[in-house]
Amino acid sequence: MTPANQLSKSFTYKSLISKSFKVTGRQVLPGFALSLGISLLFISLVLLLPLSGLLIQTAGMSWADYWAVVTDPRVMASYQVTLLMALGASLLNGLVGLLVAWVLVRYTFPGKRLIDALVDLPFALPTAVAGITLATLFSASGWYGQGLAKLGIQVAYTPLGILIAMLFTSLPFVVRNVQPVMEDLNSGDEEAALSLSAKDWTVFRRVIFPAIWPALVMGVVLSFIRSLGEFGAVIFIAGNMPYLSEVTSLMIFVRLQEFDYAAASAIASVILMASLLLLFAVNVWQTRYLKRLKGN
Amino acid sequence: MHQQRIGDQPWLRRLLIGLAFLLVGILLVVPLVAIFAQALSAGLNIFWVNLSDKYTLHAIGLTLLVAALTVPLNLVFGVFLAWLVTRFEFPGRRILMTLIDIPFAVSPVVAGLMYLLLYGSNGWLGSWLMDHDLQLMFAWPGIVMVTVFITCPFVARELIPLMQQQGSSEEEAALSLGASGWQMFRRVTLPNIKCALLYGVVLANARAVGEFGAVSVVSGNIRGETNTLPLHVELLYQDYNLVGAFTSATLLAVLALLTLVVKTFLEWRQQQSAR
Missing domain, CATH: 1.10.3720.10 (MetI-like)
Known part of the structure; x- marks a missing residue:
């Protein structure tokens, strides 16, 4: 259960469940806005902002x-x-x-x-x-x-x-x-x-x-x-x-x-x-x- | 009797198992033993003296602080992200899942540099921070920040495959029986994911405690101030204090072994419940 095999597993599982995913309704589940907001905020602050810092520094050359x-x-x-x-x-x-x-x-x-x-x-x-x-x-x-x-x-x-x-x-x-x-x-x-x-x-x-x-x-x-x-x-x-x-x-x-x-x-x-x-x-x-x- | 599988001839079997033991021995067991042998090579007394050195104790404290701040943050993020990408279809979902892999692919030194460029005294956010007398880089907050970056995929990566496999039918049932969102999460989702969640936390913790490359860029290596345990190991090693370096290394090695024990236990439990 290392990140590596999770990486490969996630794709396998995805193909397995993709059918059932569309049949069952997803609109009833709560928390879309909250989890989207938190995920985007986190990814922007932790991943994208520092990445842009590197790009800006490099673009200045x-x-x-x-x-x-x-x-x-x-x-x-x-x-x-x-x-x-x-x-x-x-x-x-x-x-x-x-x-x-x-x-x-x-x-x-x-x-x-x-x-x-x-x-x-x-x-x-x-x-x-x-x-x-x-x-x-x-x-x-x-x-x-x-x-x-x-x-x-x-x-x-x-x-x-x-x-x-x-x-x-x-x-x-x-x-x-x-x-x-x-x-x-x-x-x-x-x-x-x-x-x-x-x-x-x-x-x-x-x-x-x-x-x-x-x-x-x-x-x-x-x-x-x-x-x-x-x-x-x-x-x-x-x-x-x-x-x-x-x-x-x-x-x-x-x-x-x-x-x-x-x-x-x-x-x-x-x-x-x-x-x-x-x-x-x-x-x-x-x-x-x-x-x-x-x-x- | 007809042969049913290849590689079952006794001589081949013995040869391959022997080779595997030899390789695992050379590559993994001997290095592990060497850490403890080096640390104890000057005797148990010196080992204790090294361990209770004030800089070592400070490094242990700082490392624990970093882990204590980083792991809960990534736990919360991991749960929300996993919920988002496994329970909803929306545009950009795949991009989000690729983005989360970036810290796995990027060299830790590059990660450290990105934070230094942004928040360091030359950086565009850094100069504003300087004006307000806030120093993040070359101080403990910077160490926490890069560690959050490095460890952010771990919890989500453990949860996503599992939650996808489980599907959402149990959660929908709970909701249709009148459970609130929080009740559904606490009573249905959490019990289903607790093993994977725990494993993700253990992995993130191991990485948070052991991160070296990214932390060494933003730490400034000030002894007794911004030295985490892995940096302390490096410092002692550069000082030719081999026994001291390996003494601190034993703490990290013990943590690594504990991580492996928890992992093996969780996998064993998973196998048991699958039967």
Whole structure:
């Protein structure tokens, strides 16, 4: 019951109940004006007003200034490392999440409930705590760092550290998106395929994967969005070396500390647009996908 | 006996379960253990000394204050918004539901910056506030404001799918039997949503207590004044006071574990009542 799977569930449920919604009268229920008023007031004050503040600040810049700030080589390097590491982390999450979801849905074993509960730890644990813990574990004298150093791998204070931090904080997304879909799988298709003596791998590829891939993609995209914006967990382990291991969120922070508010908001506007576009694309894609499902 | 499911061969089963345990161990259990191991590495005495440090106590107090102001506000908003979008059809309903997801998608640092631009001394509302001697940024009200932003989707997001699934027939029945709006809400709606509501509150609380990125932009990190617990953890860590940093971190880790326990309990109860 994480925000991520709620996100996907809300669409599923919506399609289920939309019919009954129109039959039952809605005009009898009280509280429309009150709840509309409070919701609009809250959203305007908390969400829209600050958003407009950012837009106004950015609009005050000339296009040349804006372009110079957002394409500054140090900022460009931060886009590159953020995008690459977020991509790596979310793809890895796809693999790890698929495995964990499979094990949790298909098998019963001692400790299953414990694993199920622990999967949500990254959402419950403050990111700063995750950050200092991972940095300490992967430092040269840490529990993991010592072993990795013998293999010649350095994680802390390199881009690889950023990837680890992103992997940790977005770990629940894939599991929680894939798990409910896997639970609802129709076992008849699987049995039928097996009775036709199809190989296990073929059944997985032809029967199971086609049913779960939209949830898998959804989980990977959500963990990508989360990783793009991650700050708390990343900055402790990244080492934050200019041109090498600075993430874009940190660049906003750096500009703020130089009291360059205009530059900070220009960079923020890039992040904001990227994440809103992704969020919007995911919503549209998911709605369309569910419509197709309903059509079948 | 004919095979009915794939992946049930004993060797494969064992391999996959083993791999899952290994991954969960490396990625989640060991880090969790490491927090407590580091905090206690200098002995129990030092742990208590660190915990009762006056700056730590102040950070705990401020963090509790932020949560105490933020969570009820988002609880009220979440209930009203969920009622609105699940019980009425109106133009703009979908836009409203997309807007509420913004805090999930936006980087916390961007969120903090937006508030700083608006209410900071350079901002267009900020200069008016300055004239009236009101300082919101780099003070505790600013921390509360960004935390409200960050946590505003949690309660609504838990309630909306559930309330949509349940539909409004029970509420309509109560009304037709002569219940007032408030009676209907208290006797019918609230009992139906109480688990999801509690879970939303627990999640919002965990996030409110643990928020770092947004808060660090607007806090100013003044020790003993505007330092919340996560910021205190950072400050101690930057001071190379590892044991101190991890001592404060244990408090947050315990809260995270409690959150997981409540969540597991609520899910278990939901499964029981579904049977």
